[in-house]
Amino acid sequence: xxxxxxxxxxTLFALAACVRELKKKHVFSLGFAFLTFAVFGWxxxxxxxxxxxxxxxxxxx
Numbered sequence: 001x002x003x004x005x006x007x008x009x010x011t012l013f014a015l016a017a018c019v020r021e022l023k024k025k026h027v028f029s030l031g032f033a034f035l036t037f038a039v040f041g042w043x044x045x046x047x048x049x050x051x052x053x054x055x056x057x058x059x060x061x
Contacts, residue, residue, distance in 0.1 A: 021033050
């Protein structure tokens with residue numbers, strides 16, 4: 001679950017960066033911030049779902 005917390009923090013920081021760069025209208029850095037938000041957000045959601053569905057253990061394969 002610690003990994004999900006770290007991924008969640010990175011996701012929140014990337015969301016803050018997206019908002020900041022949108023206000024500054026820096027398209028290049030907005031793209032990287034959004035890409036970071038999308039990737040780490042996806043990993044956060046999938047890690048939490050996996051932890052909840054398997055009880056914190058692997059899938060057994």
